[in-house]
Amino acid sequence: MDHSLTDDQIAFFRREGYLAPLRAISAEAASGYCRRIEEYERQTGQEAQKRLKIKAHLAYPWMVELARNPAIVDAVRSLIGDDILLFGSSLFAKNGRDVRYVSWHQDSAYYGLTPHEEVTVWVAFTPSNRSNGCLRVIPRTHLGPDMEHDETYDANNLLARGQTIRGIDESQAVGLELQPGEFSMHHERTVHGSLPNPSPGRRIGLAFFYMPAHVRSTLGRRAALPIAGSDSYGHWDRDPEPRFDLDPESLAFLDRVWNQYRDESVLQASRAAS
Numbered sequence: 001m002d003h004s005l006t007d008d009q010i011a012f013f014r015r016e017g018y019l020a021p022l023r024a025i026s027a028e029a030a031s032g033y034c035r036r037i038e039e040y041e042r043q044t045g046q047e048a049q050k051r052l053k054i055k056a057h058l059a060y061p062w063m064v065e066l067a068r069n070p071a072i073v074d075a076v077r078s079l080i081g082d083d084i085l086l087f088g089s090s091l092f093a094k095n096g097r098d099v100r101y102v103s104w105h106q107d108s109a110y111y112g113l114t115p116h117e118e119v120t121v122w123v124a125f126t127p128s129n130r131s132n133g134c135l136r137v138i139p140r141t142h143l144g145p146d147m148e149h150d151e152t153y154d155a156n157n158l159l160a161r162g163q164t165i166r167g168i169d170e171s172q173a174v175g176l177e178l179q180p181g182e183f184s185m186h187h188e189r190t191v192h193g194s195l196p197n198p199s200p201g202r203r204i205g206l207a208f209f210y211m212p213a214h215v216r217s218t219l220g221r222r223a224a225l226p227i228a229g230s231d232s233y234g235h236w237d238r239d240p241e242p243r244f245d246l247d248p249e250s251l252a253f254l255d256r257v258w259n260q261y262r263d264e265s266v267l268q269a270s271r272a273a274s
């Protein structure tokens with residue numbers, strides 16, 4: 001079955017900088033993924049998102065399979081073309097009655113990619129709505145410039161540096177409400193964030209960061225996961241795919257990339273080059 005976006009959906013994304021909701025997997029499959037995340041937390045005794053960041057897909061073959069889910073890939077292909085790489089992925093989980101939030105930010109300020117054609121797909125493993133702190137976007141901000149981010153390092157901010165764009169007009173915000181198994185899409189420059197979760201239940205989603213193969217890294221040679229089509233450009237090395245759950249080799253790679261991502265000098269290089 002072809003899951004390509006319609007012309008209207010493509011036009012909406014190009015104009016507004018986001019699109020939602022679309023369905024990737026059944027609600028049952030999403031609950032199954034949720035249980036796997038909780039199983040990881042039981043096994044390791046720590047919140048999954050503490051480690052499953054920036055290249056979360058290197059932890060589990062099922063995450064790689066989800067990144068290659070045909071409904072998601074067809075939608076992404078409609079926006080960025082046939083030759084698709086996965087730059088990264090991050091788990092975003094808020095507990096019930098969780099004060100943590102994600103401040104307004106643009107992914108383009110930190111990813112070190114050029115041109116800015118990355119598209120983020122956020123897949124809901126639980127309901128994600130206005131009452132539990134769903135993803136919110138500011139429409140049409142992808143058409144504007146890269147904005148200044150203050151690094152607040154607020155402990156309640158789920159972003160590594162608490163990176164925050166000041167002065168956003170919150171009245172413009174649109175909440176991307178999703179049922180389990182649905183996904184939203186937003187452009188790399190679209191300003192987005194999310195509020196705390198005052199509800200009793202958890203809100204969990206996995207974000208995948210897709211780019212066309214012609215996109216380059218402004219931070220030197222890095223790796224990505226081939227998703228669809230071919231890569232005749234050769235700008236990216238290949239991520240080591242996990243051979244089994246929690247494969248120590250691919251996890252060690254994930255940890256290295258995460259440490260690099262947090263490195264201040266790397267961040268400054270990304271800014272200077274973008």
Ligand SMILES: O=C(O)CCC(=O)C(=O)O
Pocket residue numbers: 092101102107120122133134135192193194205207
């Ligand atoms: O899940 C959230 O609350 C924020 C997600 C986010 O910032 C992203 O997917 O880029």
